[in-house]
Amino acid sequence: MSSETSNSNPPKDQKLSLTLKTAKGTKDWADKDMVIRQHIFETLTKIFKKHGAITIDTPVFELKEILQGKYGEDSKLIYDLKDQGGELCSLRYDLTVPFARFVAMNNLDKIKRYHIAKVYRRDQPAMTKGRMREFYQCDFDVAGSYDAMIPDSEVMSILVDGLTSLGINDFKIKLNHRKVLDGIFQIAGVKDEDIRKISSAVDKLDKSPWDEVKKEITVEKGQTEEVADIIGKYVKLNGSLADVISVLEKDEGILGNEKAMEGLADIKLLKDYVQAMEIDSFISFDLSLARGLDYYTGLIYEAVTAASAPPKDAQEQKEQALKKKESKKAKKNGANADDDASAYVGVGSIAAGGRYDNLVAMFSEATGKKSAPQIPCVGVSFGVERIFSIIKSRSNINKIASTSTQVYVMAFGGGADWNGLTGERLKILKKLWDNGIEAEHMYKGKVNPRKQFDAAEKSGAKVAVILGKEEYLQEGKLRIKKLGPEYADDDGELVTAEDFVTLVQSKLVEMKEANGGLDEITKLIQGI
Amino acid sequence: MSSETSNSNPPKDQKLSLTLKTAKGTKDWADKDMVIRQHIFETLTKIFKKHGAITIDTPVFELKEILQGKYGEDSKLIYDLKDQGGELCSLRYDLTVPFARFVAMNNLDKIKRYHIAKVYRRDQPAMTKGRMREFYQCDFDVAGSYDAMIPDSEVMSILVDGLTSLGINDFKIKLNHRKVLDGIFQIAGVKDEDIRKISSAVDKLDKSPWDEVKKEITVEKGQTEEVADIIGKYVKLNGSLADVISVLEKDEGILGNEKAMEGLADIKLLKDYVQAMEIDSFISFDLSLARGLDYYTGLIYEAVTAASAPPKDAQEQKEQALKKKESKKAKKNGANADDDASAYVGVGSIAAGGRYDNLVAMFSEATGKKSAPQIPCVGVSFGVERIFSIIKSRSNINKIASTSTQVYVMAFGGGADWNGLTGERLKILKKLWDNGIEAEHMYKGKVNPRKQFDAAEKSGAKVAVILGKEEYLQEGKLRIKKLGPEYADDDGELVTAEDFVTLVQSKLVEMKEANGGLDEITKLIQGI
Incomplete structure (x- = not known):
């Protein structure tokens, strides 16, 4: 499989x-x-x-x-x-x-x-x-048309909640704003019609060093050295929202560019909102993030996990290693935005998105509607x-059960008159199913106990309900027994067939509690 | 939409x-x-x-x-x-x-x-x-290879559990056995190579009267009148498993046909198992059921809901109406197998299936494996x-909410310095989300209370968390209020921002309990 x-x-x-x-x-x-x-x-x-x-x-x-x-x-x-x-x-x-x-x-x-x-x-x-x-x-x-950054910041919180709820905590959200990025290209002197192709060159900075990207901008895409250097100055900027905002707020180029200032205003608002939700530590404002798709118009972001760093030139790598070491000394918790976000790559982005304000209108207009909102x-x-x-x-993959089975119903007996009590087993099973309990048995008439215990173990069942020949047929009693190596010496309890469901339920609850509060599957999957 | x-x-x-x-x-x-x-x-x-x-x-x-x-x-x-x-x-x-x-x-x-x-x-x-x-x-x-009728009867119980859990109780399971059916065709004298096409004619009995099916068998499919009449005698049989079994067990033709007897042995075993699970009352053994697909080899079944009866000849319809009336007089509960199962059609089958023992081997053999199991x-x-x-x-469609929203967070205030407390709302919302509570707010800075209440109502939220300008900014308190017309006069409770989640949770529990044990969505969907 x-x-x-x-x-x-x-x-x-x-x-x-x-x-x-x-x-x-x-x-x-x-x-x-x-x-x-x-x-x-x-x-x-x-x-x-x-x-x-x-x-x-x-x-x-x-x-x-x-x-x-x-x-x-x-x-x-x-x-x-x-x-x-x-x-x-x-x-x-x-x-x-x-x-x-x-x-x-x-x-x-x-x-x-x-x-x-x-x-x-x-x-x-x-x-x-x-x-x-x-x-x-x-x-x-x-x-929908809403006030700036309110839904955007909620989407950020969903991104963080999504990954952390899945046990992934070692990630960074690289974040940028298309208007800030486009502003930077304007500041550098890129013509409007060239912006998207220069943007797609910049987008490669997560995989390639600046030198290569610069070559693409100049040699392949025909921009001057000077233009490339101005772009280079900006796109190397990254760090916490607060830090990068304070750099940009003092930058002459940014201050003089309307588009960039619009983007920056959004980012400042976003900073307040993500701080209110205490998710700002996951976010790195990274001016090199460009994202491929054309339809983004505002905020763009990409969550990356910690792994091997991308190729850089030797000197830069050394500097970064040093910076990282110092930064680690100074801080106790790993997930600080001013950690070097470029260290978080490797598997590539594990979640990404952004704002796209024009895509729906594109469809509405294509149908010929004049005033599509x-x-x-x-x-x-x-x-x-x-x-x-x-x-x-x-994950603790070996221990993950493929099924949800909680209870295994068995019948033990023998002799010439022994028929495996199939009908009786079905009666018992039906009661378990009707009470919402996941329960199985072997689809056989007569089977020896060993095979039934093996099948129970394979199924991942926690509790066995046993119809013993004498116990059940003569006394009308069922044996309820916990399963698993730690209960090997436990003979279980006898109970009348009328009351058995309650006893099964309480044994399942006991075993769940012994296993610690968290949901078992979550623990196994997250390798806790 | x-x-x-x-x-x-x-x-x-x-x-x-x-x-x-x-x-x-x-x-x-x-x-x-x-x-x-x-x-x-x-x-x-x-x-x-x-x-x-x-x-x-x-x-x-x-x-x-x-x-x-x-x-x-x-x-x-x-x-x-x-x-x-x-x-x-x-x-x-x-x-x-x-x-x-x-x-x-x-x-x-x-x-x-x-x-x-x-x-x-x-x-x-x-x-x-x-x-x-x-x-x-x-x-x-x-x-898998298992003992006869054990998985089959479990599938029957899943069929019944599936429909009844969805609130559908007025159904019948028409059940037949391919071996019994093929046996009948043999008894009637149909050649083996003609069996499937005669079977597909018989399959139309749920939509067409016997006269038409007979015409298809004789005129179109070249069987003699005599053959058709023998088939007709059998396929008109239907009723509870026990009743039809007892008829067939005394039937000379069946007793002399190996295939039919094999099928009958299965059905007798099945009867015991479905009785043990107390689902026999849903089942009608109906010899006219043939099912279209060729790959079935054993049990076949089809669940149909009560609706208009299929076209029949006038005399038969009258007789049936009479029979039904009498049968209703005699019984208190509707779901008895010996009710006329043919009354349960209309929408057509709502669940169906059967046993197909050769399909997997067909694939294995097609790859050239000689001894495919x-x-x-x-x-x-x-x-x-x-x-x-x-x-x-x-369902009670008007009352079904499309979202799961439980709580709506609002801010009430005004004046020149009023900013709508967006950041504060997000802080409150984050606490609710972190506690697993479905919560929304309006994606706007300043909005008047009326609009927020309207939005809350639309969202289906049960409880409002209100940040009042004075209450929150001066006293650090939140107002927790139940929503809905029955709570119009309830002003809610003030609580410190630290303790509000507990109060929200307990109000939600109260409202759920007031609503009766059952899950609300189940009630609405099942129109209870």
Whole structure:
């Protein structure tokens, strides 16, 4: 059931009429992987609901024209359905465009929604890196005209709550503002029509050193050395919101640029709000963050986890190592914004998002509406596949049960007249099920006790309900016994068949309490 | 956001460059519909987990060759992906074939799994009847070699638990056995190669009267009058398991047919097991049930809800009406198996399934394996769309909230220095969120109290946390107030900002208790 199996080719010497595999770039999910992924979905769903979001479900395929012209170069990765007569359709590429289509189509002026669903990209799959052709996205977005930074700061808090609730605490949110960034390009003298392509060069700073990015800006993208140096001065700035704000507030260039000042005003407001929610320590204001997608218009952000630092020139690396050492000495807690945020990369971003105020209007206007209202949006998308990898590697995977089974019903007996009490077992099981208790038995008539104990152990059951031949048939009693190596010497308790459910429930509660307050699955998954 | 909107065409006099709609036969789901559907999924998932099932997630598209030759005539309804180079793929048509592929591919000898996911059929959509091109299936299956009827009877109990837990109690499970049915055809003298086509004629008895079916068997399908009459004698039999068993046990034809006797032995065992679980009253042994799919090999069943009776000839209808009247006089409870099961149709089947012992081996053998083991399977599929329609029509739809919001945070004040306390509100909200409480506020700085109360009402919040200008800024106190018309005169309580979460929680508990034990959403959805 592993991803390796799912894509292995059959031996060449065997002539097969059919190859049992999943399509390229797709895989089956099952067992413990599924338990972990469901845990991620449930944890995030609970958080989204805490913030008053509804969920929507859009179709897996959309009209081709809805997706066209939304993803730039990446449009070649869109899967099309075969033309079997009728409309031309494509599998959705993300959840944001269908969301904007939904908002525009229904003339909504506001909505807070989350959507956890699969998206499709005909990319070269890289299984080992977790890049698939079919994968989940997990989005939360707020659409509507509101006062500046109020929904934005709430989205930040959802991002923090989402990751920490999943046991991921070693992350940084790199944050920037498109208006500040565009202002900087204007200050440096980049023409308006060149801004997006220079921005996409800057976006590579998380993977490449400045020297390379500078070369792209000058040699490839035709800007002067001087322009590049001014950009370089700004985009190297990063640190806590307060620190970077105070630098920018004294900067002549910024003070003289309307766009940058608008962005800075937003960031100052945001600082107050994230401080009020005490999540500011996770945030690093990083002027090198640009993000690829064209549709962002305001705040942009990306959460990255601590891992290997990106390649830098030798001198800079030494300086940073030194700075980090000092900074560690001075502080007790790791998660301070003025830690070097560039150390938090590696797996790549595990959540990202931003404000996109024009996408919905693009749809409304495309239908020919003259006065389509602007519906500003801000949102975050959790990178489920990457989060899954992190959580799985930290989890106590061997102890995670694939099922929820709590109770195993067994029958012990023998002799010529022994029939395994199948009907009686079903009667007992039905009572457990009716009381909401997860319970199984072996789908066999007569089985020896050893096999039943083995099956119980495999199922992950905590408690056994045993129908002993004499105890049950003569005395009408059931034996309730805790399972697990620590209860090997415990013979359990006899109880009348009428009262057994209460005893089972109390034993389950006892065992849960002995296990410490936290939900068992959460503990195992988070490797606590 | 209704299905009507989603497929409406734009007015013809408007020239549009883009039509905002979902693809034919698909629709967006949102708001209350989504709440009801999620409730269905969660209810069924909980039940599947009670029975020790894991869940698997297979890709939305499979290799075309995996689906080929599995659906007979209906294969023309399969959606293909466009050939963009590489493998040829198709969207899945159901969840059963991918499940069998999964079991065969991973060489599993047993698995209990549930799967709730979308499937795709290029059928003529009938929106009003709820027939869509993209729709959900909700399947539970047990694969593995076990003792007769033990998993089968458990699947029956899941079927009953699933429907009753969703508030649907007025249903019948029509049940038959492929071996009994095939035995009957043998007894009547149908040749083995004709059995499946005669079976599919008999399958129409839930929609057509016997006269028409007989015509199909004789005129269209070339059987003699005599053959048809023998078939007719048997397939008209239906009633409680016990009653029909006792008729068949005395029947010369059945007694002399090996296949029928094998099937009958299964049914007798099943009777004991469903009686032990006290679900026998839902079951009607109905020899006219044939089910369309070829791959069934044993028990087959179909749950139908009470509605208008199918067309019958006039005399028979009269007789039945009379019988029903008498039967009602004699009994107090509706759900007795010997009620006329044919009265339970209308919406069509709301859950169905059966035993298919050869499908997995078909896959294993197709890969060229010589000694592929047979992996017997039995399962049930809930008809989510039909169940949704029934539940929605019974629900107290107006009162269902789309969000889970429990608390609304407001700030009341005014004057030149009033700023709406946005940061303070966020501080309060963060405490609520951190305590797992669903809470919202207006995304505005300064708003008048009336608007905040309106927004709170719309959100479905139960409790307001109010930051009054004097109360909060001078005394450091918050006002906690229950919301809703019945609390209009309640001014709420003042509490220090440190203790407010406890007070909010206790007010929420009070209101929940006042509302009666049952979960509110369950009550509203089930229209209790």
